[in-house]
Amino acid sequence: MAEQRASTVTITIDGKPVQTRRGQTVLQAAREAGLYIPHLCDWPGLTPFAGCRMCLVKIEGRRGMDTACTMPVRDGMAIISASEDVREMQRNVLEVMLADHPDRCLNCPRYQRCPSFGPCIRDDVVTIRCILCPKHNQCELQRVVDFLELRRQRFYGPRRTLYLDRSNPFLELDMNYCIFCARCVRVCDEVRGRSVFSLSYRADQALIVVGDGVTLAESNCEFCGQCAQVCPTGAIMKRDSIAPNPVDRSTPTVCAYCATGCALHLNTYAGRVVSAFPNADNPANGEAACVKGQFGYDYCHHPDRLAAPLVRVPQPAPVLAGVA
Ligand code: SF4
Numbered sequence: 001m002a003e004q005r006a007s008t009v010t011i012t013i014d015g016k017p018v019q020t021r022r023g024q025t026v027l028q029a030a031r032e033a034g035l036y037i038p039h040l041c042d043w044p045g046l047t048p049f050a051g052c053r054m055c056l057v058k059i060e061g062r063r064g065m066d067t068a069c070t071m072p073v074r075d076g077m078a079i080i081s082a083s084e085d086v087r088e089m090q091r092n093v094l095e096v097m098l099a100d101h102p103d104r105c106l107n108c109p110r111y112q113r114c115p116s117f118g119p120c121i122r123d124d125v126v127t128i129r130c131i132l133c134p135k136h137n138q139c140e141l142q143r144v145v146d147f148l149e150l151r152r153q154r155f156y157g158p159r160r161t162l163y164l165d166r167s168n169p170f171l172e173l174d175m176n177y178c179i180f181c182a183r184c185v186r187v188c189d190e191v192r193g194r195s196v197f198s199l200s201y202r203a204d205q206a207l208i209v210v211g212d213g214v215t216l217a218e219s220n221c222e223f224c225g226q227c228a229q230v231c232p233t234g235a236i237m238k239r240d241s242i243a244p245n246p247v248d249r250s251t252p253t254v255c256a257y258c259a260t261g262c263a264l265h266l267n268t269y270a271g272r273v274v275s276a277f278p279n280a281d282n283p284a285n286g287e288a289a290c291v292k293g294q295f296g297y298d299y300c301h302h303p304d305r306l307a308a309p310l311v312r313v314p315q316p317a318p319v320l321a322g323v324a
Pocket residue numbers: 101102103105106133134135136137139140141142177232233234235
């Protein structure tokens with residue numbers, strides 16, 4: 001009988017031993033061990049895509065570099081993600097990605113100090129400030145730039161000048177911020193089964209297209225909002241979460257609409273619900289919710305809503321004429 005292979009394997013990542021399961025990718029093993037390998041197209045649960053090339057690592061005994069998001073772990077594997085040559089390769093990949101990306105939020109020395117939508121005090125030609133991206137300060141691309149300390153930009157291509165899609169009250173698409181990670185394509189296809197997005201055209205004409213070139217409102221989108229959750233940049237945003245939209249409290253709760261019982265976080269500001277997000281820690285729904293859970297919270301503040309339970313007050317029995 002063939003010897004059964006152990007289901008756990010031990011690898012090292014930058015010299016740190018990591019125990020993981022056979023069948024995991026290097027990126028999954030690193031994530032579970034709390035080690036960060038830069039990545040932009042990978043998302044837990046989605047088919048690996050290997051489109052961004054951000055997760056390049058060196059594996060001892062192999063030539064060149066491999067993408068950590070597609071490389072399965074092997075017992076004894078030694079992975080290097082933090083050497084200077086690997087970091088330099090990751091920076092090169094990032095620079096190419098940024099060649100047609102709005103970059104003022106990345107290279108302005110004041111970008112961490114300016115409040116969102118505040119006036120620019122550095123450039124007198126800029127009246128409403130350069131950082132208008134709705135994802136500013138929550139952006140995964142910014143996080144990778146900061147992590148890799150990328151402070152140069154050698155490549156500049158033409159900037160995209162695409163129209164925003166504001167055809168519906170729930171989501172806003174601004175594909176000028178898209179980095180073609182295809183997370184939206186995969187989550188809508190693999191998780192929601194709606195296949196609204198596709199990756200179309202090539203090279204500098206590449207574009208995420210809705211349906212066959214329609215608006216989101218005209219497509220078969222069900223407005224579950226999951227594409228906005230996975231989008232690393234400001235390309236797909238929930239409209240109720242676009243800055244300036246302050247939140248002073250987030251409360252875990254359960255959606256009140258149907259028996260699925262999706263767990264949500266309700267974000268409030270000054271006592272009013274301003275947005276809702278699925279509570280990913282809950283096994284009932286994970287990162288998913290439907291349009292009602294994600295966007296249908298305004299009934300909380302409807303003036304006709306009962307704010308206290310109705311109590312039935314016992315009444316004296318009616319006296320019926322002719323009944324003894
Ligand atoms: S998507 Fe991120 S990196 Fe790009 S402009 Fe917006 S905040 Fe900046």
